[in-house]
Amino acid sequence: MVRNIDGSNDPFGHNTWVDLALRLAYPGTNVGGIYIPDNNRGAPGMNIDIANGESRVLSEGPPTFAAPSHVLVFDYDAKSGEAKPVGSRPIKVENQQIPASRYNFCTTISGSKPDTVAIHRYGPITATCRTVCLAGGHN
Numbered sequence: 001m002v003r004n005i006d007g008s009n010d011p012f013g014h015n016t017w018v019d020l021a022l023r024l025a026y027p028g029t030n031v032g033g034i035y036i037p038d039n040n041r042g043a044p045g046m047n048i049d050i051a052n053g054e055s056r057v058l059s060e061g062p063p064t065f066a067a068p069s070h071v072l073v074f075d076y077d078a079k080s081g082e083a084k085p086v087g088s089r090p091i092k093v094e095n096q097q098i099p100a101s102r103y104n105f106c107t108t109i110s111g112s113k114p115d116t117v118a119i120h121r122y123g124p125i126t127a128t129c130r131t132v133c134l135a136g137g138h139n
Contacts, residue, residue, distance in 0.1 A: 007037030106133030
């Protein structure tokens with residue numbers, strides 16, 4: 001999930017493009033994604049939502065391969081052009097919230113490495129921000 005995308009200058013236009021880009025970046029992996037414009041309303045075609053503190057895949061809209069129990073959240077920073085990881089804390093999306101007890105960035109991402117196909121396709125990804133995951137999966 002990427003939050004804070006400029007809603008007045010939406011680079012995607014529809015959530016399908018985010019979902020497909022993730023599938024290309026992680027071939028052979030069940031992955032899907034959504035983006036949330038800075039007006040904090042779901043993007044067109046958003047097929048995952050938050051209800052009762054948990055994410056779930058919606059039956060309507062384009063299909064996704066997302067595992068709703070394995071959510072990673074990033075906040076987009078227009079000035080730097082980077083999507084910064086959101087550490088383990090309550091996550092607000094629209095009028096809903098995932099409590100900190102159900103969201104742990106480090107536990108979810110632990111052991112994940114970029115696919116070599118993705119690295120060849122997109123090149124190495126660099127970032128100025130870093131998230132340090134400590135023993136026990138906390139940051």
